[in-house]
Amino acid sequence: GDSVTQMEGPVTLSEEAFLTINCTYTATGYPSLFWYVQYPGEGLQLLLKATKADDKGSNKGFEATYRKETTSFHLEKGSVQVSDSAVYFCALSDRNFNKFYFGSGTKLNVKP
Amino acid sequence: EADIYQTPRYLVIGTGKKITLECSQTMGHDKMYWYQQDPGMELHLIHYSYGVNSTEKGDLSSESTVSRIRTEHFPLTLESARPSHTSQYLCASMGQGSNQPQHFGDGTRLSIL
Numbered sequence: 001g002d003s004v005t006q007m008e009g010p011v012t013l014s015e016e017a018f019l020t021i022n023c024t025y026t027a028t029g030y031p032s033l034f035w036y037v038q039y040p041g042e043g044l045q046l047l048l049k050a051t052k053a054d055d056k057g058s059n060k061g062f063e064a065t066y067r068k069e070t071t072s073f074h075l076e077k078g079s080v081q082v083s084d085s086a087v088y089f090c091a092l093s094d095r096n097f098n099k100f101y102f103g104s105g106t107k108l109n110v111k112p
Numbered sequence: 113e114a115d116i117y118q119t120p121r122y123l124v125i126g127t128g129k130k131i132t133l134e135c136s137q138t139m140g141h142d143k144m145y146w147y148q149q150d151p152g153m154e155l156h157l158i159h160y161s162y163g164v165n166s167t168e169k170g171d172l173s174s175e176s177t178v179s180r181i182r183t184e185h186f187p188l189t190l191e192s193a194r195p196s197h198t199s200q201y202l203c204a205s206m207g208q209g210s211n212q213p214q215h216f217g218d219g220t221r222l223s224i225l
Contacts, residue, residue, distance in 0.1 A: 046214075046215075049213060107153070
């Protein structure tokens with residue numbers, strides 16, 4: 001069945017460091033891929049998405065490219081800020097666009 | 113902008129009580145979902161609905177029940193709460209069509225004493 005695997009955390013970085021959070025997926029067909037962010041005490045917010053191979057989603061300095069050949073959707077940011085500290089979830093929607101499959105979440109701590 | 117609301121935000125209650133967690137959305141979305149989020153952050157789908165009078169159990173078995181009498185409303189009920197039900201509950205909705213994201217409420221943090 002469909003599934004998402006993302007790197008375990010926590011990831012601890014200093015401010016202005018480069019961020020990569022790895023995400024790989026298994027899916028039937030051609031899913032849409034998403035990154036969500038969850039700040040403490042809140043629900044999940046959509047960060048970015050990509051709907052087909054080679055698409056690049058971007059928002060707030062974060063980027064992720066849909067790589068069909070490696071079934072990956074790694075999240076990157078060139079220079080993280082303390083305010084980026086949160087939990088990040090990779091997700092895919094199934095081929096019928098009815099259900100989502102979420103990774104286990106990666107906690108990011110950014111230190112000043 | 114997504115408009116999906118969950119109440120209460122926090123609930124601390126004794127064992128054996130009946131609890132209803134409310135979820136409402138104003139976007140006219142047909143698809144709605146309940147997730148249970150454990151302390152390790154992982155999300156587990158416990159219920160979903162594709163429209164009025166449609167409800168399905170999710171991937172994680174849950175003693176809770178849901179109803180969908182109106183499009184905008186998807187409440188979750190625990191008939192007799194137990195400490196094992198202590199968790200964060202997140203509600204989400206999604207519009208029709210391909211490539212739509214799920215929109216989440218802020219969650220209800222439930223503690224059963």
